[in-house]
Amino acid sequence: MRLHAIFPQTEIGSDPAIVARLIREVEALGFDGLVAYDHVLGAEPGRPGWSGPYTIESTFHEVMVLFSYAAAITTKLELSTGVLILPQRQTGLVAKQAAALDVLSRGRLRLGVGVGWNWVEFEALGMNFKDRGKRVEEQIALLRRLWTEPSVTFEGKWHHVDRAGLNPLPVRRPIPLWMGADSEIATRRVARLADGFFAHFGASDEGAASAAQFWEWVKAAGRDAAHVGLECRVGARMTDDELSRAAERFRGMGATDLEFNTMRAGFRDVDEHLAAFRRFLARLRA
Numbered sequence: 001m002r003l004h005a006i007f008p009q010t011e012i013g014s015d016p017a018i019v020a021r022l023i024r025e026v027e028a029l030g031f032d033g034l035v036a037y038d039h040v041l042g043a044e045p046g047r048p049g050w051s052g053p054y055t056i057e058s059t060f061h062e063v064m065v066l067f068s069y070a071a072a073i074t075t076k077l078e079l080s081t082g083v084l085i086l087p088q089r090q091t092g093l094v095a096k097q098a099a100a101l102d103v104l105s106r107g108r109l110r111l112g113v114g115v116g117w118n119w120v121e122f123e124a125l126g127m128n129f130k131d132r133g134k135r136v137e138e139q140i141a142l143l144r145r146l147w148t149e150p151s152v153t154f155e156g157k158w159h160h161v162d163r164a165g166l167n168p169l170p171v172r173r174p175i176p177l178w179m180g181a182d183s184e185i186a187t188r189r190v191a192r193l194a195d196g197f198f199a200h201f202g203a204s205d206e207g208a209a210s211a212a213q214f215w216e217w218v219k220a221a222g223r224d225a226a227h228v229g230l231e232c233r234v235g236a237r238m239t240d241d242e243l244s245r246a247a248e249r250f251r252g253m254g255a256t257d258l259e260f261n262t263m264r265a266g267f268r269d270v271d272e273h274l275a276a277f278r279r280f281l282a283r284l285r286a
Contacts, residue, residue: 001251002032003284004080004231004259007066008273009037010058011263016069018270019061023070025274026077029281033078033110034070035259038063038085043120052118064097071105079105082198082231082259083114083180087132088125091139091159095146099170107171112198113140114180133186140177140193147174178229191217196229201253203232203246211253231257236265236276240283247284258284 005026012019026034042056054060067079079101086094102109115132116122122129138156145152146161147170154161179190180198190197191214199214201207211230218225232250234243247258260280262273 001255002257004033004035004257005031005277006259006261007034007036008263009060020073022270024073027074029277033080035080035082036063036066038081041121041124050120064101067101068104078108078110080110081112083112085116086113086139087115087135088122088127091142095143096166098175099147099166102170102172102175103168110176110178112178112180144174187214188217192221196231198231201232203249208253215254229256230254231259233259233261236262243283
């Protein structure tokens with residue numbers, strides 16, 4: 001399995017020197033990639049009818065800008081959005097940003113997308129929260145065409161493109177497009193459309209059943225499972241033995257990628273995050 005470090009968005013702070021140090025160290029340690037979560041706006045906690053794991057008090061660096069910075073100070077790391085909330089953004093603009101980032105990183109972008117959960121964010125960005133699931137399918141189709149064709153004509157329910165295109169086109173055509181999901185309908189969409197799945201399965205019997213169901217949906221969609229990726233997640237609160245057992249369990253579920261999360265583990269500074277990254281690699285690459 002390829003191993004990825006999750007960028008500790010909510011705990012890294014805003015000092016560019018610290019951000020750069022962590023990114024450079026992740027590459028120097030030998031990780032295959034860096035994954036970053038995405039949120040544009042945080043909601044004020046306590047508002048009626050709203051709850052969520054992140055609020056206006058949670059730090060989030062904008063992922064396309066962050067990865068442009070990361071591309072300039074690294075040479076090998078794959079840069080993955082895990083995941084970009086696609087339906088709250090203009091499709092053509094995302095296509096352009098992703099293509100530019102792929103060019104500047106020499107083909108190191110993997111675009112993970114999802115439909116999101118925070119209606120406050122959608123509302124503030126002027127996008128419809130209620131139709132986001134249906135809209136994302138059209139967005140994916142348009143993204144892939146914009147990344148591979150110099151001139152595109154596209155007529156959909158939400159998009160109209162008349163003989164227009166991106167220049168420059170990305171290095172990888174199309175850019176690998178993965179998806180995150182939790183609900184059944186969203187996971188079925190991943191199985192039909194995505195190059196890979198950012199999954200939240202646990203390393204358990206229940207997780208194994210969920211993974212098996214996902215692979216069945218991939219096959220039902222007429223796709224070759226060998227060409228679809230599966231990325232699972234472990235965290236820094238796990239012991240060394242727990243990490244090893246989880247990695248083996250995920251490998252048995254068909255996971256191609258494994259990511260390591262150091263947030264919410266009580267770390268106080270970048271040194272403690274980096275120490276956890278070292279422990280993770282030492283255990284899984286021993």
